Amino acid sequence: MADMTAGNYTGPAGTEGAAGTLTTADGKPLKAALNAAQSKARWRAFFLVAPLLAFVLFTFVAPIGQLLQRSVHNPGFTTHTDISSGTQTPIMVGLREWFDNNPLGTEPDEAAYAALAADLVVLRELKAPGSVGTRINYERSGSRSMFTKAARRAQKLEPPFKEAMLDLDEDWADPEMWAAMRGASSAYTFNFYLAALDMTRDVNGEITQVDPKRQVYVKLFQRTLFLSLLITFVCFVLAYPIAHLLATLPLRYSNLLMIFVLLPFWTSLLVRTTSWMVLLQSQGVVNDALVGANILADENRIQMMYNQTGTIIAMVHILLPFMVLPLYSVMRPINPSYVRAARSLGATSWTAFRRIYFPQTVPGIGAGALLVFILAVGYYITPALVGGADGQLISNLIAFHMQKSLNWSLAAALASILLGGVLVLYWLYDRLIGIDNLKLG
Amino acid sequence: MKKTLILTTALVGTAFAANAQEVTVMSWGGAYTKSQVEAYHKPFTAETGISVNSVDSDNPATPIKAQVEAGNVTVDVADVEFSDAVRLCDEGLLEEIDTSALPAAPDGTPASEDFIEGALQDCAVANIVWSTVFAYNKDNNPTAPDSIDDFFNTADFPGKRGLRKSAKATLEMALMADGVPAAEVYDVLETEEGVDRAFAKLDTIKDDIVWWEAGAQPPQLLADGEVTMSTAYNGRIFNAAVAEGQPLEVVWDGQILDFDLFVIPKGAPNKEEALKFIKFSTDTQRLADQASWISYGPARKSSGALVGKYSDGKTDMAPHMPTAEANLGNALVNNFEFWVDQDAELNERFNAWLAQ
Secondary structure, eight states: OHHHHHHHHHHHHHHHGGGSOOBOTTSOBHHHHHHHHHHHHHHHHHHHHHHHHHHHIIIIIHHHHHHHHHHHBOGGGTEEEOTTTOOEEEOSHHHHHHHHHSOTTOOOOHHHHHHHHHHHHHHHHHTOHHHHHHHHHHHSTTHHHHHHHHHHHGGGOOSSHHHHHHHHOGGGGOHHHHHHHHHHTSSBOSHHHHHHTTEEEOTTSOEEEOOGGGOOHHHHHHHHHHHHHHHHHHHHHHHHHHHHHHHHSOHHHHHHHHHHHHHHHHSOHHHHHHHHHHHHSTTSHHHHHHHHTTSSOGGGOOOOSSSHHHHHHHHHHHHHHHHHHHHHHHHTTSOHHHHHHHHHTTOOHHHHIIIIIHHHHHHHHHHHHHHHHHHHHTOOHHHHHHOTTTTOOHHHHHHHHHHTSOOHHHHHHHHHHHHHHHHHHHHHHHHHTOGGGOOOO | OHHHHHHHHHHHHHHHHHHTOEEEEEEOOHHHHHHHIIIIIHHHHHHHOOEEEEEEOSOTHHHHHHHHHHTOOOOSEEEEEHHHHHHHHHTTOBOOOOGGGSOOOTTSOOHHHHBOTTOBOSSEEEEEEEEEEEEEEGGGOSSOOOSHHHHTOTTTSOSOEEEESSSTTHHHHHHHHTTOOGGGHHHHHTSHHHHHHHHHHHHTTGGGEEEEOSTTHHHHHHHHTSOSEEEEEHHHHHIIIIISOOOEEEEEEEEEEEEEEEEOBTTOTTHHHHHHHHHHHTSHHHHHHHTTTSSOEESBGGGGGGOOBOTTSSSBSGGGSTTSGGGGTTEEEOOHHHHHHHHHHHHHHHHHHHHO
C-alpha cells in the first residue's frame, strides 16, 4: 500500500522538481506533504503488522537470544542468586581475584588455598556449594562432592590452608581441578561449545579432543545430517509420483486422493508414531503377517524398530505431506501443452520430462526439500520412541541435557550449533538454487 | 430476597475459600501413583479437607528444577530418588523440612529413630524403599533365569533384553553379572578400568537391548513379548503380575535398592499444606497402607509389622518386598553420593557408548 502511493507520486514530483519547488494548494512544499502522507501510510501498515512483530519478538527472537546467551554464559561459579528473594551475591571472590593476579600455569600457593577456604565459608552460609560444585563438575567430574564436603567443614579449617584442604581430599591439588576452576572463574566461556564439539581444554588451557570413548556429539551431528538428507531424498522419491498423479487426475479423483494425503497430516504426531510402533515391533502387525504367511520363520522376525530403520520409516511417513503439498501446488498449474509440444517436436518422453516438465517443478522440490530437511534436523519425539540406540538424533541429546543432566548451557550450545548449521545450509541453498525459486503454492 | 442472595453469595464464597485449599503432588505415574492416591491422597483429603492434585512425570526431579529456576513453581510436593533429593537440596532448590515435626511411631519411638538409616535428609523424607530388579516373562522363558548372570547370558537364554536408558543401575548390574560382589561394586566403578569392564559386559548384549525410559514400559514390553527379560522397578512387575495377571516373575538376585523421598520445591505455592501432607503420609499407618497397593517397602521400621495383604485380600505382601530377608541374598544399596558425583560423567560416557 505504502509503496503504491509512493509510486504514484514520486514520478511527477521527480520530473517537475527540477523546475522549482512545487507546493500543494495550502502552500506546503510538495515533498514534505508527500512525506507526511506516506509516513501516515507507513505507520498504518506498521500498526497492522505490529501484533505479529511483537509476537515474533516475544516468542521467537527473545528465546533464541536467551539460548545463545546461555550457551556462552554460566555464572555458576561467579554469582549466586537466591531463589526466594532474587538477590544476587558475587561468590568465589577471593579465588577469582587470585586467578586474575596469577597467570595460567602458576602453581596454586598458600594464598590461593586460603582464598578458596574463605570462599567456601561464604558458600556454606549462602547454601550454594552444590550449585558451584555442579558448575565445576561439568568440566571435571567428581568435583561436586569435593565442594559440598569441603564447604561443610570450611569453618573449622585452620592455616596452613593448603595442608588442611589436602587433608580433606587430595584431589584439591589436582591441576585439572584448578584448570576447571580457572575456566569457570569467568561467567562468559566458550567451553560449552568445545564440549558440544567433543573437545576440551587440558591443564595448560590448550584445546584437545576428548577421549574417544566419550566422543558423541560430532558423531550425532553427522548422523543427524545424514539421516535428514536421506529422509528428504526418500520423501522426494515417494512424493514426486504421488504429487504428479494428484496434479494430473481429474479433480474429483484427485480430491479424494488428496484426503488420503491430508488425513495423516491432521492426525497427531504421537498417534502416528505409536501406530508405527504397533506395526513395526517384532511381535507387531507386519512381522505377524509375514510369519502368518510363512514368509518368515517365527524366530527370524525382522527388527524394524528400536534402530535406524524405525526412525527412517516413521519419519518419512510423518514428513511426506510436507513434500507432497508444495510439489502438488507447483505441478497443478503446469500447462500440459508444453510437454505435448515437446513430444510433437520429436522429444522422447524422457527428454520431454527431463527438459520441459522437471525444470518447472524445481521450485516445488526446493520448497519441499527445505521444509522436510529442516523439520527432520530438529526431530525429537519420533526418534526417541522408535529410534532405540542407533536411531537417536542430536535433538535427543539436547533433550537429555535439558531434562535429565540439567546442563542447560551445553544443551544451548548444541542447539546453537544446530541452528547455525541449518542457517549455513540455507545460505548454501540460496547460493546454489536461489531462495526466489522457492514456491509453496 | 436481596438478603438471601447476599447470604448465599457469602456462603458460596466461604465454600470456595475452603475448597481452594489444595496441594499438588508430583509422582511417577502408573501403578505407583495409584498406590499413593489410595494410601495417602484419599485419606488425607478425607481427614483434612485439603484436596490433592496428582500429576505425573517420568522423573519428577527434572520438572522441579526447571520450575524453581524459572520461578514458576506449581508443584507442592514431589516424589524423587535419593541422589536427586540430595543434589537438589545442595543446590538450594528445595525447602528444608524439619524432620523433628514428623509424628512418632505408635509405640512412641521418635521419627528420627523409627525411619531407616538415611531416610531422613535435610530437605527430604523417604516414603518407600524400592528396587531395580530384572523380571522375565514365564511364557517366553522355557528355563527360568535365577541369577543376574542369566540376564547377560543370551546364549542359554535367547531373546531381547529391556534396560533403563540410563547409566544408573545399568552399570552396577553389569558389574555384578561380571562377578563383582555387591559390596565392591562402587569401589570398582570408581576406577576407569571398572567402568570399561561394565561397558565391556554391556557390549556382550548390546545388539539385543531394547531401551526403556518410563517405569510403565517394562511390564508392557514383557507382556507383549518384545523382550524376554527386562530390568524394572519391582513394584511395577508386582502390579502387572498380581493385579493384571500377567505371567511375569521377578528375579531378586542382583537387585539394587533405593529410596523414594518426598521433597518440597522452594517457592511451592502451598507450603503449609505440603508439610501437612508429608507429615500425614509418612506416618506409620499410611506407609504400611501403601505397601498393600504396591510391593515397595515402607521407610519406617514400625510400619513393617502392619504390612499385611495386598488390596485383593489374598496375596501376602511380605515376600514381594525388596527388603524381605529372602530377597536380600545378593542385593546392592544404591550409593547416592557416588551418583551425585558421577552422574554427569557416567551418563556422558553411556551416551557415547549408545551412539557407537
